[in-house]
Amino acid sequence: MAKEMLRQGGRSARIQEAVHRSVRDLLATTDRSEMTVPMIAEKSGVTPSTIYRRWGDLSDLLADVALARMRPIADPDDTGAMASDLEAFVVDYAEEMSSSVGRQMISDVLNSSVEASAFQCCQFTQQHLQTLRDRALARGEAAFDIDRIMDRVIAPIMYHILFRDRDVAPDYCRGLVAECLSDNG
Amino acid sequence: MAKEMLRQGGRSARIQEAVHRSVRDLLATTDRSEMTVPMIAEKSGVTPSTIYRRWGDLSDLLADVALARMRPIADPDDTGAMASDLEAFVVDYAEEMSSSVGRQMISDVLNSSVEASAFQCCQFTQQHLQTLRDRALARGEAAFDIDRIMDRVIAPIMYHILFRDRDVAPDYCRGLVAECLSDNG
DNA sequence: TCCCTTAACGCAAATTATTAGCGTTAGGGA
DNA sequence: TCCCTAACGCTAATAATTTGCGTTAAGGGA
Incomplete structure (x- = not known):
């Protein structure tokens, strides 16, 4: 969107x-359903037509903002071992994504008419996993398969967040990681 | 929504x-981004205000329609054995959900402001799994854990559909089922 | 069966969001 | 420094949404 x-x-x-x-700012105080382009425009000191021309519509603007917020800034914590690195990252991920703003970001990204947004969002996650994997290899530990973590750990967490059919509490997340690492895939 | x-x-x-x-009808011919309430109203022979008053807005209407389309009508095919039942169901599920209309339905349901819509949608899937499970038990086969299938099979499929990061081809789906059934959880 | 109450609707006016035309401003390369 | 034009502001259409109010027709009770 605003990239090219x-x-x-x-x-x-x-x-x-x-x-x-x-x-x-508005997302923090206002419900998404009552957010409008003119509202954002006024708060930003621009005219609505500028926003419409540049971002297309509200969905695409929200997706652009959400993606920018999701873009990795720092590497995951280094806890000294692969298993605990992974565990810590996943628990954090679940907590952030299941929060109110996290949910909002996911939903905004998935709603974008820009087809690549959703894909890029999951690339960010994979990037972090890649960091953990490289770190494990550097330590001489056994590496894990990123796609496997995506399927066995990230996907269920995301599913439960989106469909609201269960809590993604730390214990549940740790269980997913443990089970995934113990099964010799 | 239209239930109560x-x-x-x-x-x-x-x-x-x-x-x-x-x-x-409109979903089949028109892109969602160019669908409007007045358009639907005219095609239906009602005034727009009727739709606004009854469904709130376009998102909620679309979610209502999507949920109605997802509501189970027939039981999954009986193939004679639990493993093949599950496999057939999952492959079908992936094909339907990853289709253009399937994607649209999921996205509509997830976007509903009615919190229960998404949950109900995943309840439908679990209902089908329950049918297969009962059938397996009636045959004297070993049963499977529904939550486990949700996490290990349904969730990854849904993830890849939503984030568009890979195809959910039949072989991939069969692999998920096989791996899930072979690991003794 | 026939009222009676009121949920749900139609119509139209008021409000608000979106689009489009056109002149203006200000990056960034020559 | 000058020039070209992408990106902006303003404003006038156009289209969508909300609201008030009168009308229609479910569905329960006499």
Whole structure:
């Protein structure tokens, strides 16, 4: 979306920043169903037509903001061993994603008409897993298969968050990790 | 949504049927992003305000229609054995859900502001699994754990459909089932 | 069967969101 | 520094949504 802009600096960037900030602020206080483009525009000090032209519609704007928030900034904690690294990461992931803002971000990303958004979102997760995997290999530990973790650990957590059919409590997450690592796939 | 109506018969039911039909027809020919309430209203022979008042907004209407389409009508095929029953069901499930209309239905249900919609949707899946489980028990076969199938088979399939990070081809689905049944959980 | 109550509807006016045209501003390369 | 034009602001259409109010028709009770 805002990635392949022809002009990246100056005014354009300032507006993007202002709009993103406004969206984040509004998401914290306002229910998504009562958020409107004119509302965001006013808070950002731009005209609505600017937002419509640049992002298309509210869904795409929200997806853009959500994806920006999900983009990795720091590596997962290094706990000293692969199993505990993985456990810590997954528990954190579940907690963040199942929170109110986390849910909102996921839903925004999945609703984007930009087909690549959802894919990129799961790439971020895989990137983190790759970091943990590299770290394990560097330690001389047995590596794990990323796709396997996605299927056995991440997918069920995401499913329960989306369909609201159970809590993704730390114990449950740890169980998923343990079971996945113990089964010799 | 349309479940706890105070009046269930006559005109009200006719309108619900007409609106549902219109939505289904439109979904087949029109892209969701260009579907509007007035459009549906005209096709159904009702005024837009009727739809707004009854369903709230387009998202909730679409979720209502999607949920109605997902509601089980027939039991899964009986193939004679638990493993093949499960395999057949899962492959079918993946094919239906990953289709264009399937994706649309999932997304509509997940977007509903009615919190229970998503939960009910996954209840439908569990109902089918329960049928297969009962059938297995009646045959004297070893039963499977429904939650386990949800986590190990359904969840990954759903994840890949939603995040578009891989195809849920029959072979992949069969692999998930096989691996889940072979690991003694 | 025939009222009576009121949920659900239709219509239309008011409000609000979205789109489109056109002139203006300000990146960024020559 | 100048020029080109992407990106913006403003405003006038257009379209969607909300709201008030009168009307229709379920569904229960006499």
